[in-house]
Amino acid sequence: MKNKRMLSYIENESPVHALTGATKLLIFLMWSILVMVSFKTPILIVLSFSGIVFFKVSKIRLIDVLSIIKMMILFLALNLAAIYLFAPEQGVMIYQSRHVIWESNSRFTLTWEQLFYEFNIFLKYITIIPPALLLIVTTHPSEFAASLNKIGVPYTVAYSVSLTLRYIPDVQRDFEAIYQTQQARGLELSKKASWINRLKRTVPLLLPLIFSSLVRIDVISRAMELRGFGKNKKRTWYSHKPFKKADIVSLVIGIIFFTAGIIYTFYEGNRFFSPWAGK
Numbered sequence: 054m055k056n057k058r059m060l061s062y063i064e065n066e067s068p069v070h071a072l073t074g075a076t077k078l079l080i081f082l083m084w085s086i087l088v089m090v091s092f093k094t095p096i097l098i099v100l101s102f103s104g105i106v107f108f109k110v111s112k113i114r115l116i117d118v119l120s121i122i123k124m125m126i127l128f129l130a131l132n133l134a135a136i137y138l139f140a141p142e143q144g145v146m147i148y149q150s151r152h153v154i155w156e157s158n159s160r161f162t163l164t165w166e167q168l169f170y171e172f173n174i175f176l177k178y179i180t181i182i183p184p185a186l187l188l189i190v191t192t193h194p195s196e197f198a199a200s201l202n203k204i205g206v207p208y209t210v211a212y213s214v215s216l217t218l219r220y221i222p223d224v225q226r227d228f229e230a231i232y233q234t235q236q237a238r239g240l241e242l243s244k245k246a247s248w249i250n251r252l253k254r255t256v257p258l259l260l261p262l263i264f265s266s267l268v269r270i271d272v273i274s275r276a277m278e279l280r281g282f283g284k285n286k287k288r289t290w291y292s293h294k295p296f297k298k299a300d301i302v303s304l305v306i307g308i309i310f311f312t313a314g315i316i317y318t319f320y321e322g323n324r325f326f327s328p329w330a331g332k
Contacts, residue, residue: 061222063190068299069111074192074200076300081188083311088180091318092147092325097176104183111187118186129178133171137161144170150329169328194218199290208288216273227265231258 064070069077088100115122136143144166145151155163192200198215202208235258277283318324 062193063113063117065112067110067112069187070191071299072303073294073296073300074197075203076303077188077192078200080307081184083307084184087311087314088177092173093318094173094326096314097180100180101176104180107187108183111191113190125182136171141167147325148327148329193292195292196294199293209283228262231261
């Protein structure tokens with residue numbers, strides 16, 4: 054049976070699942086910072102392969118996160134196209150060289166520098182997607198909230214994040230129910246209709262989804278208020294996991310790799326790797 058869950062916790066037994074949420078969150082933050090600041094292609098390649106390996110070790114099936122990966126690929130394609138559309142000479146400005154692939158009478162001349170720059174943008178997305186998915190699908194929402202609180206985030210904010218992660222599958226389930234109800238009433242939403250018609254007919258489905266979501270939010274907020282949520286400055290967590298040896302080792306390796314990556318990125322005073330440097 055096809056798994057239709059999206060961005061929800063997937064229970065499994067793996068070394069990634071065994072780590073505490075705080076460990077995974079801290080490693081993800083270091084990973085994200087390094088990916089954002091560095092345009093050193095060797096670092097991005099190493100990180101992208103490492104992310105794929107971690108994804109494999111987590112025993113998460115590709116079909117479990119296929120829907121979100123498809124959305125990210127679509128967003129990535131639109132982003133790369135927009136970069137070329139609005140800044141076709143961005144790579145030339147960054148790498149301070151110009152090697153033409155295809156000359157155009159307009160501003161859209163294609164250069165190797167632009168392709169290499171967009172290749173690095175592509176690597177950044179490929180590098181950040183696996184750890185971001187692993188953080189969400191291998192960490193229970195309650196434990197994730199406890200981890201946020203452990204690193205200093207107020208427990209009210211941490212609990213809000215936990216509720217949001219728990220709420221995503223509910224929203225998806227409600228949308229599926231509304232979708233199937235409308236089809237039963239004769240509204241064609243399958244692949245038999247054109248994608249334009251499907252898009253137009255999907256928009257009215259959002260209204261009942263929004264109202265049902267507002268009702269659920271109101272019920273949850275009233276229940277939390279009646280139970281005195283937020284009255285005390287601190288709280289305990291049922292899903293709290295203590296640090297183990299694997300967590301300490303993972304954090305040490307993450308800090309070493311992060312430090313080495315930052316040093317390599319800024320060692321020459323330029324965070325961009327250029328194959329044309331010195332030519």
